[in-house]
Amino acid sequence: MSLELILFFVLAIIAIATALGMLLSRSAVYSALYLVVNFVSVAIFYLLLDAPFIALSQIAVYAGAIMVLFLFVIMLIGLETLGGELNWRQLVWPLAMGILLLVQGVFLVIQRVGRDVYIGQTGTQLSDPSLMARVLFTDYLLPFQVTAVLLLVAMIGAIVLSKREKSNQEA
Amino acid sequence: MLLSEANPAAGLFVLVPWIVFAPVIGLLINAFAGKRLGERGVGWVASLASGAAFLVSALQFYALTLHPEGAQVKIAEWIRIGQLSLDWTFRVDSLSVTMMLVVSGVGTLIHIYAIGYMHEDVRFKHDPARFPRFFVFLNLFIAAMMILVSADNYLMLFVGWEGVGLCSFLLIGFWYDLDTLGRSSWANSNAAKKAFITNRVGDFGFLIAGFLIFWYMGSFAFSEVFAAAPEVAKTHPWVITAITVFMLVGVAGKSAQIPLYVWLPDAMAGPTPVSALIHAATMVTAGVYLVTRSFPLFGLTHDGQYIVATVGAVTALFAATIAVGQYDIKKVLAYSTISQLGFMVAAVGMGAYVAGMFHLVTHAFFKALLFLSAGSVILGLERGHHHGHHAPSSPVLPPQGAGNSLSHGEIDRVKEEVFDPGDIRNMGGLRARMPVTFWVYLIGALALAGIFPLAGFWSKDEILLDAFLHYPHVYWLLTLAAFLTAFYMGRQVWMVFFGKARHEAAEHAQESPSVITIPLIILAALSAFGGFINLPFKGFHQFGYWLEHTLGAIEFPPFNFMVAGVSTVLALGAIALSWFLYQRKPLEHGQTDPLAKPLGLVFVGMEQKWFIDEAYQFLFVQPYRALASWLAQKVDWDFWHEWFHDSVLVKGFVTLARLLADPVDLGFIDRVSYWLSDAIRASAETLRKLQNGFVRSYALSVVLGVAAILGYLLLK
Amino acid sequence: MVPVSYYLVLSAILFSLGALGVLIRRNSLVIFMSIELMLNAANLAFVAFTRVHETFSGQIFVFFVMAVAAAEVAVGLALIVAIYRSRQSVDIDQLSSLKG
Known part of the structure; x- marks a missing residue:
């Protein structure tokens, strides 16, 4: 396992974990903070993919401007939590659909792109x-x-x- | 156009449309501003419009003396249908210009006369507001007549032909709600309808002739028709005869020939200027003009010529016999007009076109003169009557019992019933009281009688000469008619102007004003000297040479002293006979006609117009009415209304509706539509549950759709 | 080296989590955040494909997506504020007046 792969997996786990955190957190403020972390990890993915400009834009626009706006609105409204939001009986269909969507997406990637397409080495130009x-x-x-x-x-x-x-x- | 650039006179030909435009402008002015212009203004506008047409005609005459070949002036495309191609083209040649001059010249004089005449007439009829309308109609007539005579094809001629017929109808019925004496009556409108309907019969013949022409010659334009005629005459000789005979039907309608003449005497219901202009001088000669214009067709068929000539001659004699027995001054002239038109038709039928046209021109002069003088006589009597009415010694007073309850105007009308100013039995001795009218009337009467050297002598003699040389039976009929002509004119002159007044109105008759007498004097001069345009001596046939440009080479028979002598002797004898009967012992008031006893039943026939009107009434009008009422009752009411409409349509419809309503509408259509609406409502009830307003459930359905699409992509 | 399919699978996972967030949360602010997450997932896929195909189009598309997302957030949050003012709530289930 190369260093890059390890880095990828670590970042991927962080991204998925923060996404889940945003999804499950009762407090909107926590959700917003989880999302900031998620955005930052995605920005690092952009750097790995030789897109520094996009990565910095991601930090500035998403993690900076947009999320500040969210937090500002949350503070303005002052209502952070809603009671009894995650009712498991209501979650059956959405969960099923989400899992279906995920499975379909993965299969589509495997079917259309293939498992062994590697990113080329000549990414230096793209990063300019x-x-x-x-x-x-x-x-x-x-x-x-x-x-x-x-x-x-x-x-x-x-x-x-x-x-x-x-x-x-x-x- | 056949204009040459070299001679400036030829440029005058392009003015020819103004013979129509000028009277149209006049009538538009009078129609829209007549009320404001006043009587004098209306009269002058109309007269100037007619005078302008005369001026243009005179310019055409001048241009034609320099360019005798004439011109066709096209002003517009008219009809383009398939192979039919007609233009609105004015034809200027010696024939049409002759007619233009007569129409506009005599027409202008009559316009001026009418200013004076209608001034009194509208007051006599208590409706001065109708004054402008009369001149509008009169100008319209001039315009239509000009279209007729200047036409370059049969269809345009037909437009004019119908136009003058319309004006005739309008003017006969000018006092449509009054009779000649100013009483409330539909007699005049009936006379107008009679004229119009009789002319329809004639126009039907003309139309058939037109259809035949177009079918066999392939055109309406004169030049093309005449060019194609000889070929058709070779292949289908009967076609030319049929065309001419059907054309004769049209001529008989318009020019009042047997058997369609009956409308013309009734047409005297119109005001006297109308009688003079339309029903004596111009419109009724349209038939003669039509035959002359179509001379290449008539020249190809001897049968057609023979029929036309015979009809004309018989009409001439027949109408003359009726004229002998009439008492109304205008009726005598009306039958005289029919008789003289018979002369013209006989002449053109014989192929003596120059004689026919010559008589047309002179007749226009002296018959217009006679009618206008008769109008002057009638006005004079009305004036005298009015004067007598106010005289203290008046023997004719309204009945005392009636007078108390009647207004002044009604008293006038009651009194008019006992006095007819047109009846020659009420006249007598007018020579002294209306001298100018007497002298011009005498000139007109002598011209009509054919006394040397007045206009009628030359023109009638030329017709008689042609008849004598080619158609003996026509000659005898016409000679007899000429004798009767002289007789009835003598009778009229003696009874009107000589002897003693037989009515107090005649005693107090007054001469007419100069606006009336001046046109009379001009027409008298024309009647006296008009014959000199075509003296029957070698080198003096000016009118004949003039028409030769249009009609081709003409043979001029030498002057025949025998024919002229016979007709002159007969005319003088007839006048002497009338003197013997009517003047040697002048008629007293209430006395019967001296001819009644010796002639017996024959005179009754003459007086009653040979019962032709009654015969037509019996033969055509009554059967027609019976048929009409039978059709109205049986076919229209009983069959269509009662049976077809009420029984068949209504009942059938109700039955069908009932049939459709229960089984079809309720049973099928309603059931289907109710089922449809129920189904839609039920499905909507189900589907509306989906729209629950929760955004997340909508989002779920979106995701469901995405999943479905992805599944499709995966499995594809 | 990391196969591109890893990035794409990660993108799919993040997208599904975003969609799940939209489906299960009632707080409209959190739903909004989930939408942003889905956009990010899509952006990640774009950038990955950019790397594969060696062209700038993907990156430029991501750039535009960011601009649109910024605009969307500005308007969307204004809407949420306006709704909150009239309803005193950000619960999406209470906004069901379009019920048929």
């Missing part, structure tokens, strides 16, 4: 953010700009939605 930027700003320029508009719209939408309307308050 300036090359990626060149592609992003030439071939994908239009989607990039549309994304900017999308973010603007989302920002306005968030403001409009969270604004307290005077008339509503008076009523």
